[in-house]
Amino acid sequence: MTRVLVVDDSRFMRTVIGNALTEAGYDVETAENGSEGVKLATTFEPDVVTMDVEMPEMDGIDAVERIMARNPTVILMLSAHTERGTEATLDALERGAVDFIKKPDGSGSRNIAHLVDEVVETVDDLAEADVSSVALAHAAATAYATRTDQPENAGQATMSTAGAEAGAGNAVAGGSSDAPLARDRGTSEPDTTPGIAPAVEFDEHATPVTVDGNCADAPTIILGASTGGPKIVEQLFERLPADLEAKVLVVQHMPPEFTTRLATRLDSLSAYDVSEATDRQRLRPGEAAVAPGNFHLEVASNVGDALRLKLDDDDRLHGVRPAIDVTMISAAERVSDALCGVVLTGMGRDGAAGIEAIKAAGGQTIAQDEETSPVFGIPCQAIETGCVDTVAPANGIVDAIVDAFRTDGENDD
Known part of the structure; x- marks a missing residue:
């Protein structure tokens, strides 16, 4: 039986969420603080x-950090409907939580019922999904580094996803394709043992990649992700070379307040000018735009060189x-410059049709691998x-x- 731990300082919330999960067939324990x-x-x-x-005594941010450092586990955050709650949730997600749900801004019975239903549905999705133990170990390594290198938790925070969709592609471990796939060179198999954080070799603070050859002028990149994605998107933006002068569109399944904060935080980390x-809007080389929540x-x-x-x-x-x-298909139809579509971790199959469209239009396509995807649904469906x-x-x-944008013969495609 799948075990779920409910951590909340509200006895009422522990009771209603715990009872709902128990009725859904889960073995439930509760805790009143971090x-x-x-x-x-x-x-x-x-x-x-x-x-x-x-929460008092130990908040969710510190609790996530400690759990991920000791016992890497799938963690779902419950976020307050406030700016402070949004920022705190993103801090917790940076430390390894996989997903989050916004609490309603009212306490009416209908709002509570909706929240409880959403918690059960999301736990169902996460319990059924192929949540990579290696990705969790990577998150554990992050938590370990945060605790040892930055004792006052002063590190830059990143984000993770919300609004993960239910449906096809949630439980797709070991999915494969008959088509030959080019593996990225120079990478090694990470340690697959969860719970031993320091042993995981995953440099999330790697230096930016350099463009040491001829690349296409003003290329366009479409990044798509869901559950577990923004943490990885942040890492990509930290390394994306400014001299590539790309135009970047980011589609992340998140509600409005969180996409706004995602854009702000990506802008603070990247050489690119990032906005929601x-x-x-005219998007020019060296700029990136994040799709706002609730809008395609x-x-x-x-x-010219602008979108x-x-x-x-x-x-x-x-x-x-x-x-x-929506974004990938429109780009495949209208972008005349070099184009690359990238799908990252997440539940569901959103992005598969977009990858097909970009490939048919002559663009390049990339998918995150199974081992480093917290949830392999979206990449697997694309593959x-x-x-x-x-x-x-x-x-x-x-x-x-x-490599996809090289024009000096290094790109075999």
Whole structure:
């Protein structure tokens, strides 16, 4: 039986969430603060933890950090509907949590019922998904480094995903394609033993990649991700070379407040000028735009070396808005410069059709590998189309992107 640990300082929330999960068939334990949650994570050995953010004695941020350093576990954050709650949630996600849910801004019975249903549904998805033990070990290494190198938790925070869709591609361990795939060169198999954080070789603070050859002028990159994605997106932006002068569109399944913060934090870490996308925005080389929550992001036109962007609130696709497919398909239809589509960790199949469209249009396509994807649904579904050129680990994605745009003969494709 799948074990779930509910950590919340509210007795009421522990009771309603715990009862709902028990009725759904889970073995449930509860903790009233982060300190108790850390202890139970060791003794109860849960498969999934639901973690409140703001708690007395030890908050959710510190609890996540300690759990990931000792017992790498799938952690779902419950975020307060405030700016402070948003920022704290992103800090916790930087330390290894996989996903989050926003608490309602009201306490009415309908709001609580909706929250409980969403928690159960998300736990179902996470329990069924192929959550990589290696990716969790990478997160554990991050937590270990944070605790040893930055004792006051002063490190830059990153984000993880929200709004993960239910549906096809949630449990796709070991998925394969008959199409030959080019493996990113120069990478090694990471340690697969969870719980031994220092032994995991995963340099998430690697220096930026250099462009040491001829590359296409003003290329366009589309990055798509869901569950577990923003932490990896942040790592990519830290390494993306400024002299590539790319135009970058990021589609991450997150609600509005979080996409705004994602753009701000990416901008602070990257050599690129990053903003949340606006309707009719002109995106130029060296700039990046993040699709805002609740809006699809399209490429309306490619004039000169700039892209004209379009936002719309059309129906959700694959249950999400923004959808990766919408952005990738529009880019495949309208981008005249060199184009590369990249799909990262996440549940569902959003992005598979977009990868097919980019490949059909003559673009390059990249998928994150299974070992470093916290959830392998989205990359696996893309790989199974037979249209992925390169499969690379998280810390090899930027190298693969640069290789995809080479014009000096180094790119075999």
